[in-house]
Amino acid sequence: MPAATIIRPVWRRFRPRWLARAAAHVRAGGCAAIVDEHDNVRVLLPVDAKGKLPELALWALLAIEHRRTTRALDGPAKGLATTLIKPRFAGSVLDWCARDAVHEGATRSFELDCIACGACCHDANVILDEVDLDRFRKGGRKDLTTSKYIVRHRDGRISLRFAKPGPCQLQASDNRCTIYELRPDNCKRFVAGSEACLAAREDTLHLRDGAPWDDDVVPSTT
Ligand code: SF4
Ligand code: SF4
Known part of the structure; x- marks a missing residue:
């Protein structure tokens, strides 16, 4: 975005x-x-x-x-x-x-600015489904369905394989997604500005959209 x-x-x-x-x-x-x-x-x-x-x-x-x-x-x-x-x-x-x-x-x-940020592509839990795997295959990236890129869990869930801790293997050094057109539906659905987005920015970039963690703020409305 x-x-x-x-x-x-x-x-x-x-x-x-x-x-x-x-x-x-x-x-x-x-x-x-x-x-x-x-x-x-x-x-x-x-x-x-x-x-x-x-x-x-x-x-x-x-x-x-x-x-x-x-x-x-x-x-x-x-x-x-x-x-x-x-x-x-x-x-x-x-x-x-x-x-x-x-x-x-x-x-x-x-x-x-998602390109400048890229935080939600770090240490994420990106669940995939068969639609995603089909998209990879049809897009000429059958390799993305192998264990190098995905984890098949015992309970049937499939997720992207991440370095721990670290960025998605498919994220370029300039933060861009190298499979942008083929990216998983859960990556497409992620909403900029959501609490998940703000948490990712805090965890990865240490950017807090408001009072810092150790600030002793006493809300005035209590
Ligand atoms: S964490 Fe938020 S701002 Fe950063 S790339 Fe993801 S959606 Fe965009
Ligand atoms: S597939 Fe692309 S959008 Fe999804 S986590 Fe990896 S780099 Fe980010």
Whole structure:
């Protein structure tokens, strides 16, 4: 993807008594974490005109292995998507809130240049399917279906073989994908600006899109 302007939701943390503020933040395009006195974390997410989660909100949920939300039925959050976060992922959500405490407003606009970055092609878990393998064969790259490039797992999954730790074998030194036209569907689906993208940039490039890890940010909305 060439350099692009990304508009992503800003994560904010709220106490339950500030639900109306949280709902207003979400209706303006942000995402909210409602943290109760027992440190349970419930997220409140926007819903588009078709009743679906916007792409980046959905990818945030997928990043913490959640898929389902319900709709708030009444109160200030009525109609918004919500779900209780499993305790082992609560820290991730609160970290997003701490990171975003330095950003004003409900959304953040910034530039991403995938060619300059290439972070998501490092240490990734790229699952393949037969459609990908067929594309490799038809594209004259049968070698990509061999054990040099793929791993066949006992449970039937197939994945790209990565050096550990390191970049994909198919990434060139200028970060470009050397099989761009044939690349796996999961590589095509990866969304720039998603939480998975931001995590890859943090892990590989140590670029954090907000407050640094060790910054003692105290969110003002709690
Ligand atoms: S980590 Fe994000 S910005 Fe970097 S190459 Fe991947 S999608 Fe693009
Ligand atoms: S196949 Fe291409 S796009 Fe996918 S991880 Fe490797 S270098 Fe990146």
